[in-house]
Amino acid sequence: MKRYIALLALLLLCTTVITSHAQSSVVYAAIVDDNVFIYGLADQPAQVTFNEPTPYLTSPSVSHLTWSADGSLLAFVQRTITTDGGVFIISYDVVVVNFNTSVIYPLNVQATSLFPISFFPDGRLMFTQEAGYVEGSSSLQVINVFVIVPDGESLPEQIGTFAFGRGCGGGSSFLNDTLYWGEAGGLNGNGLFLANTSAGIIHTPICTGQGIALLSPDGNSIMLNNDITRPQLSPDGNRLVGIAGEDILIYDLMTQTEQRIDIKSVPSQVAWGPQGSNDVYYSVITEGPRIRLEGDRLTAFSAFIGSELAEIPTFGLNIRRYNLTSTDDTTIYGGFGSAIGRMKLTADGTQLIFSVVPNPNAWVDAAVAGQLGTSDTRNYINEIALLPIEVVALDLASGTTSVIGTGQQFSLR
Numbered sequence: 001m002k003r004y005i006a007l008l009a010l011l012l013l014c015t016t017v018i019t020s021h022a023q024s025s026v027v028y029a030a031i032v033d034d035n036v037f038i039y040g041l042a043d044q045p046a047q048v049t050f051n052e053p054t055p056y057l058t059s060p061s062v063s064h065l066t067w068s069a070d071g072s073l074l075a076f077v078q079r080t081i082t083t084d085g086g087v088f089i090i091s092y093d094v095v096v097v098n099f100n101t102s103v104i105y106p107l108n109v110q111a112t113s114l115f116p117i118s119f120f121p122d123g124r125l126m127f128t129q130e131a132g133y134v135e136g137s138s139s140l141q142v143i144n145v146f147v148i149v150p151d152g153e154s155l156p157e158q159i160g161t162f163a164f165g166r167g168c169g170g171g172s173s174f175l176n177d178t179l180y181w182g183e184a185g186g187l188n189g190n191g192l193f194l195a196n197t198s199a200g201i202i203h204t205p206i207c208t209g210q211g212i213a214l215l216s217p218d219g220n221s222i223m224l225n226n227d228i229t230r231p232q233l234s235p236d237g238n239r240l241v242g243i244a245g246e247d248i249l250i251y252d253l254m255t256q257t258e259q260r261i262d263i264k265s266v267p268s269q270v271a272w273g274p275q276g277s278n279d280v281y282y283s284v285i286t287e288g289p290r291i292r293l294e295g296d297r298l299t300a301f302s303a304f305i306g307s308e309l310a311e312i313p314t315f316g317l318n319i320r321r322y323n324l325t326s327t328d329d330t331t332i333y334g335g336f337g338s339a340i341g342r343m344k345l346t347a348d349g350t351q352l353i354f355s356v357v358p359n360p361n362a363w364v365d366a367a368v369a370g371q372l373g374t375s376d377t378r379n380y381i382n383e384i385a386l387l388p389i390e391v392v393a394l395d396l397a398s399g400t401t402s403v404i405g406t407g408q409q410f411s412l413r
Contacts, residue, residue: 026346026353026393029065029074030407034381036062036076039391039405040413048074048097048104053381054081058178064111065411068119072100073150074411075125077111094127096150105152112143114164115194115203116185125150126196131161139167145194145201145215162213162221165206173305173375174312175383176338176360183341183355183389183408184269190229198237199253212240212251225251225258235275243267248282250324263322263329269340274349278324281332281352283340288314291361297368304367306375314359319343319352319394333394333401341389344412352394355410362386 027040029048036048051061065076074097082089094107094117111117111127118126124147134140140163146156168187172178185191190209195202201215202224210229213221228249231242240251248261248270265284273279291312293301302308317340319333332352341355363386366372372383388406395401 026351026404027071027413028353028391028405028410029067029076029413030391030405030410031060031062031065032407033385034061036065036074037407038074039407045405049078049095051078055379055381058175058380058384059182060408063113063409064116065409066116066118067411067413068123068150069121071413073098073119073123074413075107075117075119075150077113077117077127078106079113094125094148096125096152107148107150107152109146109148109156114207115143115192118195119150120147120196123150124148126159126194126201127156128194134163137163139165141166143203145203160201160215160217161219162203162205162215163219164204165208168207173307174360175363175380175387176357179384179387179389179408180339180341180357183357184230184339185342185409189268189339193231195233196237197233197253202231202233202240202253224253224256225249228258230269232271234272241270241272241280243270243282248280248322250280259324261322261324263320265318265320269343271343271345271352271354273321274345277349280322280324281343282320282322283343283354284318284320285339286316286318288316288336288359290314291364293364293368300368300370301364303374304372304378312360312364314361315339317356319354332396332399335401341408342410344410346412350396352396353404353410353412354392354394355408356390356392358387358389360387 025040029038034051034053037045039045061079063077067074078093078095080091092111092113094109094111097104112130115128126147129144131142131144143162143164145160146158148156186209192204202212205211205213211226212228213223215221227244228242231240238254242249246266248267250259267282268285269283271281293310315338317335317337318331321332322329337356337358339357341357343354366386389408390403391405391410393402393404
């Protein structure tokens with residue numbers, strides 16, 4: 001962990017600055033150039049890690065950024081790749097940034113990169129580990145759930161286990177698709193879910209990201225809903241909002257009942273409004289103009305992508321607000337991009353922060369100009385730099401938006 005020592009002075013500076021100059025700023029962590037940066041503490045983002053990007057991997061070295069309830073700790077999963085006799089060894093370490101002490105340290109535990117990590121209200125951190133397969137099955141993987149006091153010295157405590165359906169596959173040659181799936185947290189944009197709720201620990205039971213189940217002490221999770229995808233927990237911990245087909249689905253964890261909302265548009269991602277408002281937000285992807293290729297441009301792009309493709313789609317984006325009581329359905333944002341990756345409300349309920357995955361135009365232009373190689377020689381570091389994900393703040397009172405930074409997988413303090 002010697003590589004983190006140089007950060008102490010910077011973090012001390014940032015901790016001082018926040019008290020004098022940025023109290024009203026949106027503070028968040030994000031992944032930029034394969035490293036963790038923290039925005040809003042000072043005029044310039046503070047760099048937390050110093051990883052060297054890996055050209056042949058599209059997924060970042062860091063994942064699952066999460067803050068403690070009081071904002072004093074930031075935790076994340078750090079992937080490290082080493083070689084031993086030509087064999088790649090991949091480890092996933094849980095690392096904590098402590099803003100009270102300005103120290104960065106590992107928890108000396110390994111976590112699966114499948115599921116998010118998160119803090120309990122009492123300050124303990126929840127994470128998961130893969131533990132082989134259920135006896136007699138080649139598709140049901142054992143996932144053990146742990147909590148640990150994040151002080152760098154405590155040992156983890158196992159609090160449960162569940163069977164998780166594996167075997168999902170698929171991918172896309174289009175960088176904007178890959179960025180969206182990573183930004184949303186799962187295949188096709190269906191992020192996996194693991195959270196401590198008023199009803200207990202809720203988790204996704206299968207790699208498609210569909211359904212929710214209640215963790216049981218005996219390892220036999222109780223299925224609550226088979227249809228919900230992309231669930232988000234309400235501020236009070238009592239309900240989930242998610243998507244079921246083309247409907248918005250509200251699931252009450254306390255009564256184990258659901259409400260389906262048939263909206264006119266097809267929802268993409270969802271988020272809760274301020275507590276007590278009964279508002280939910282949802283994003284919508286619409287068709288935009290197509291990029292058409294012919295002649296030498298078509299030849300160059302086909303060599304790059306590995307198949308002939310004369311048209312590439314682009315998209316428009318909307319965010320809408322739906323009130324569960326009045327059924328009012330209002331557009332509050334419109335723009336261009338491949339997708340809204342994630343949406344989060346600030347703690348004071350005044351701003352909706354969301355990420356925009358850009359359309360592929362710049363990436364296509366670079367490919368047809370021969371700057372990105374061929375399908376066999378792609379360098380994903382160069383490609384990802386062409387499509388920076390923007391983090392946007394929407395003021396809910398005025399309706400104005402501003403780009404507050406760039407980065408993947410932002411997490412609000």
